[in-house]
Amino acid sequence: MTTLITHPLPILALGLALGPRVIPPRLLLAGFLLALLPDADMLAFKFGIAYADAFGHRGFSHSLLFAGCCGVLGALACRLLRCGPLRAFCWIALATASHSLLDAATDGGLGVVWLWPWSEQRHFLPWRPIEVSPFIHGFFSQRGLEVLASEARWVWLPCLALALGGMALRGLLRPRQQAL
Numbered sequence: 001m002t003t004l005i006t007h008p009l010p011i012l013a014l015g016l017a018l019g020p021r022v023i024p025p026r027l028l029l030a031g032f033l034l035a036l037l038p039d040a041d042m043l044a045f046k047f048g049i050a051y052a053d054a055f056g057h058r059g060f061s062h063s064l065l066f067a068g069c070c071g072v073l074g075a076l077a078c079r080l081l082r083c084g085p086l087r088a089f090c091w092i093a094l095a096t097a098s099h100s101l102l103d104a105a106t107d108g109g110l111g112v113v114w115l116w117p118w119s120e121q122r123h124f125l126p127w128r129p130i131e132v133s134p135f136i137h138g139f140f141s142q143r144g145l146e147v148l149a150s151e152a153r154w155v156w157l158p159c160l161a162l163a164l165g166g167m168a169l170r171g172l173l174r175p176r177q178q179a180l
């Protein structure tokens with residue numbers, strides 16, 4: 001996994017870049033939470049389920065089907081999220097899938113079971129620049145700092161650039177839109 005600090009950043013940055021008219025605050029918050037949700041599968045360790053099991057870590061909760069199901073729940077709750085069902089579906093599914101995409105870009109652990117339940121094969125992206133995070137007991141160590149530095153380089157800074165770039169672009173376009 002990447003750290004829990006890092007997982008919601010891409011969806012947060014994209015939401016801030018698009019602005020509240022496209023992604024209302026409630027939808028943004030829901031996306032933030034859903035980008036964290038797949039790692040609830042860490043509970044599997046408590047029940048003695050092996051990491052490599054389809055119900056273990058980076059298992060079914062990291063699949064595209066799970067992301068799609070979360071999207072459907074988002075669409076059903078679209079009134080609560082202050083948007084239409086299609087937008088809620090797309091955003092929530094994207095937020096959930098963004099989690100396993102980041103995991104698949106890490107350089108350790110097992111890959112993610114994207115195609116569950118049709119395949120239990122574990123997948124990584126061809127390019128894996130992010131150092132894998134140790135589990136919580138190993139986090140406050142030299143290795144933990146190296147992971148944070150890696151995430152800062154490959155996730156935090158690009159996300160900051162995306163959010164600020166999007167906000168700047170919206171700021172530039174706004175006066176023109178108002179003048180039209």
Ligand SMILES: [Zn+2]
Pocket residue numbers: 001002038039058062099100103
């Ligand atoms: Zn994960």
